[in-house]
Amino acid sequence: MKFCYLDESGIGKEPYSVMAGVIVDAQRMHITKKHWTELLDALSNILGRPILEIHTSQFYAGNGIWRNLDGETRARIINAIFNWLKDRKHQLVYSAVDKEKYFSQFNNERISKNITSLWCFMALHICLALQKHFQTFRENKGNTILIFDSRKTDASNFIELLSKLPSWTDTYYKRSRHQEKIDQIVDVPYFGDSRYVGLIQVADFVSFFLRRYIEIHMGLNQRYEDEPKLIENWANIALSLSIPKSEIYPLRGRCFCADLFYRYAPNCII
Numbered sequence: 636m637k638f639c640y641l642d643e644s645g646i647g648k649e650p651y652s653v654m655a656g657v658i659v660d661a662q663r664m665h666i667t668k669k670h671w672t673e674l675l676d677a678l679s680n681i682l683g684r685p686i687l688e689i690h691t692s693q694f695y696a697g698n699g700i701w702r703n704l705d706g707e708t709r710a711r712i713i714n715a716i717f718n719w720l721k722d723r724k725h726q727l728v729y730s731a732v733d734k735e736k737y738f739s740q741f742n743n744e745r746i747s748k749n750i751t752s753l754w755c756f757m758a759l760h761i762c763l764a765l766q767k768h769f770q771t772f773r774e775n776k777g778n779t780i781l782i783f784d785s786r787k788t789d790a791s792n793f794i795e796l797l798s799k800l801p802s803w804t805d806t807y808y809k810r811s812r813h814q815e816k817i818d819q820i821v822d823v824p825y826f827g828d829s830r831y832v833g834l835i836q837v838a839d840f841v842s843f844f845l846r847r848y849i850e851i852h853m854g855l856n857q858r859y860e861d862e863p864k865l866i867e868n869w870a871n872i873a874l875s876l877s878i879p880k881s882e883i884y885p886l887r888g889r890c891f892c893a894d895l896f897y898r899y900a901p902n903c904i905i
Contacts, residue, residue: 636660636779636780637660637661638664638779638780638782639658639659639765639780640832641781641835642829642835643655643842644691646754650853651732651733651849651850651853652753652757652846653731654731654757654758655727655729655845655873656729656781656838657720657725657834657841658726658727658728658878663723667725671833671834671837672833675689678712681704682700682703689836689839689840691844695843710865713844713869717844717869717873718872720873721875721876727878728883729845729883730758730764731757731846731900732753732757732899737899741756750796751796752788752789752792754789754793755789755793756896760896762820762824764878765779765819766818767807767882768879768882770808770818778819779820780821780825781824782825782826782832782835783824783835784826784838790824793824794823797820803892806890806891806892807892807893844866844869848870849903849904852903883896884905885897
């Protein structure tokens with residue numbers, strides 16, 4: 636059994652959005668959750684107050700409760716978290732969107748009525764990528780549970796979308812004639828409060844740094860001198876843990892569905 640914990644970054648005014656998922660084997664999940672709680676406890680001791688959630692965007696900028704934590708210390712903590720993730724060898728999955736392209740062009744797509752939001756667009760992409768990846772494993776049918784951070788409106792719309800998945804998504808994973816739709820995914824997706832689900836926080840952490848990696852590569856201003864090098868290193872760790880890029884953004888032989896996600900992705904990520 637696999638659990639995929641997901642969160643997104645860049646749903647507001649940012650030019651790019653990223654959704655990332657941390658894929659955890661059920662047999663190792665309790666250890667990972669324990670170690671993440673220990674990390675939050677360590678940060679609580681540093682700040683002298685209880686920390687339930689990092690909130691990566693605030694942490695990285697040194698805002699809010701992190702204001703008195705200097706940049707060098709925050710960078711060391713980020714390094715430690717990425718190395719922690721690498722040591723556990725959990726796989727990642729991601730989807731990224733150039734929002735200018737999406738909001739100016741997507742409504743012209745013939746299938747636009749099926750997808751109600753940018754969030755649902757990325758969530759569907761990740762669901763299809765996971766299906767494509769895990770169906771290659773023997774005796775793995777229906778073994779992946781999706782757990783997103785709470786989003787009331789998007790949750791309802793996405794569950795509705797998956798319950799009546801349009802036929803144009805079948806080609807993404809080359810669905811066979813007698814194969815059930817997205818048969819690698821258990822039931823409907825679940826939604827939790829990131830304050831109490833630590834691995835959703837890890838997904839938030841990954842999605843933030845992949846988004847920042849895209850922003851820098853696409854020419855947005857860097858915040859400090861060493862930022863491009865540090866972000867590159869952190870993003871490379873995340874990308875090295877991902878399921879194959881050919882299952883997310885195939886370079887060749889794309890069907891209509893795969894090409895849809897490819898066309899709206901930032902150039903540097905594909």
